[in-house]
Amino acid sequence: MSSEALARPLWRRLIGFNLLGGIVLGVAGFYFGWWLGHQIHAESLDFFGDTNQNDVALMLGYVFSVVGFLIGLGFARYPLARMLGKERTHTENEHGGSGRYFGLCTDHKVVGVQYLCGIGLFFFIGGLNAMLIRAELLQPSPQIFGAGNYLTLVGLHGTMMMGIMTSGVLGPFANYFVPLMIGARRMAFPRVEAITFWLLMAAGAILMTTLFFGGFPTGWTGYAPLNDQANFGFDSYIFFFALVGLSMMLLGLNMIATIITMRAPGLTWSRLPIFCWGAISTSILMVLAAPVLIAALLMVGFDRAVQTSFFLSSAGGSPYLFQNLFWFFGHPEVYVLALPGFGIILEILPVFARKPLWGYRIAVAGILGVALLSFFVWQHHLFVSGLNSSLRPFYMFSTEAISVPTGLVFLAGMATLWRAKIRYTVPMLFCLAWFFNFFIGGASGVFLSDVPSDVATHGSFFVMAHFHYTIMGGLIFAFFAAIYYWVPKMFGVMLSERLGKIHFWAMFIAFNSTFAPLFALGLMGQPRRVVTYPSHLEPLNIWVSVSAFVLGASMLVFLANVVYSLVFVRKPAPDNPWDSRSLEWQTPTPVPIENFERRPIIDTDPYDYGVPPVPLVPPGPAEAPAPG
């Protein structure tokens, strides 16, 4: 946009290919699809359908809505122009004011910021749902929402978190910093990068519309045949997760292509920052796992709308098939949530330990090992399902085997602290808390992987505690470490250290006091996803709920910090406030559009900290060069 364009009145600037246009066309598309669906047939063809909910109409509504949204954002212009034989540049909207943030923009730094804000919004909604769930569980019988709405809340919370947070680290931070870390000008496919973000936003909005269609009673796992019996609102779940899958897959492909092909000269694989290793292994998981999810959801959609029966045992299908497909995606998915955390932790530790990353090679081996093994464990979610009882020892073994590569990551992190000079900044505190939380998550995983022990705890609050320790304690703590660490580069403003520390301690203590008692509740027999529980469990549940509210309040401290630091104080950040050696911190703040003036040439890895160790034997006189 030129300055002349900026001079145009506001209403004129709002018209065009931007978020507003996307929303208008998205809504129009929805009604068009809805109308079309009703033309095709009047009622649901659903097997179990005892209502006249028209799944076809809703699904077509969503399809056209997404298409309209993308057209409104301007994604059709480039392919159309090329088809008409016109030349267009690869870049879109990279120059210009804040309008860039509200539309299709191919600058990876803009997309990173868009991701951070968009994901932040949905993370906030998901967290709010958690607060409502805990409010309901304050008493043993339902008082606030009732059974149906309660299940919708649980499903919304879980689905929102699992779907949106898959890109929680890669979306904002890898998109923004991987090109900077590898000395590249942009991502390999900038348009693809932009579309992954807008697909994710469309998905989030679609999931929220489930509230208009009766919600869904299936939790985030959406098992068959309950999913076939479910309300209309389950179609929102299908489209949400399918779009998330699509976004994930494209994001992964883009990331892999970028890291493989666009590294600066001299940036060999053994000099690649460990965060990039985390990003690329996560991306491999995304690319391999997401298509399975998309396919499985398509099949569910067909079962619901057009009378196929892939998963209906009453008509020759198999619910086990859905469980297998879902967890074949679902288990790698949980490592999609965990691995970026590994990358962030190991990336940030050296900076504040003022030491090189210890054991770079074994750390990489650990990350890749976890990624590989994560495809061989999915039936540990089905230990009591009656499937393949003779394969249980194998899945028990493969699950436990993941602790070997995870152990390598722990070793690398722990040894990095040895003889360090630790600076207790806010990002460092979050990193250190990660070790604590993830160890508890992992140790409880050892119990769950042991089949006899799992028989006692499967499907109970014990599992709830376990995965919140790994995801919330692992991913979300790493996510906040990354925010405190990188926001000075992204926004050119320092976050308040004092509020940050209050946030950290409140969050860390409240988190543990929320989720540690859930192990006990699970062992004492409280199943997941129930709106009622035995009344002797009430005191502990009250404790948990109150802690959860404190945990929620700690997030408000964070929000206050953001508003206070970014809006009011605006203390400008120096180019390299942490004194980091990593390439992304060597750029000026704000980062110029072309990132680097000229292509950097790399001759070392980014962990060049510390004083060289004193050799045990004093070096002898330098050897004279051999003559000749």
Added chain:
Amino acid sequence: MRRIAIAWFVLSAILTPIVVAVIAPTLPPGNATEASSNQVFDDTVLLGIVTPIAVALGVYFAYTLIVFRRRDADPAEEGVATRDNPSIHLPWLVGTIVIVLFLAIFGTVELTDAGAGGGQGPSPAFKLSGNDVMPVQVIAQQWEFTYRYPTYGGVETAHLELPVGRKVELHVTSLDVIHSFWAPKLGVKADANPGVDNVAYVEPEEELSFEIHCSELCGLWHGYMFDTGQVVSGEAFAEWISEQQQVFAPATKVLPKYSTQYFPEPERRGG
């Protein structure tokens, strides 16, 4: 390093026995059946392994975080630039692999004891030895469990009672969506899949009343799908079951013939 090792040794020498001998035996689900005491035993062994590891990490972090913090005297101080020490890799790898192998073998051995109370599908890999096994069918539907006793004329009851000391073979199935039969104190959990016969074994060793929960989300009233069952003496059971046979005689007559599929013929049933 030596100080860490000593602190670790002392602390885990104190804590591990406490955890194993004092805390672990009080863990749910208790010792009412073979399967549940099996589960408590597994948890005990795992706690015995995890405790020293947790202590090691705790001591290591406490030490490094205090000793290696930056002192304010010299804000620009840096750590020692050690990058690796390959001599640690092998012992660490061997250590973790040995633990993993032990866990896998231990878990498998425990599992061979009749599947440790878990549902094993129509052809269980780990059977309960002995031949006086009483089959009981657990039929889940939205949103209740009923129980069928094929050795007592196929009577279908609304409550679960089991005689103490008798080996029981539970055949868990569902008429609609997936449920899961969970009786925490019995140490039994088995998913109820429509059209699938999911077998789990249990051998109650003391008389008690126990809770039953559905532990797989099964729709609107999932939270209300719970029930109480009893383990009673052999005589009390004989009396109870003959009473049930009389009360439900008219219903038993019209029920389909007993089958592990519940409906011998495939049949469609709305939700």
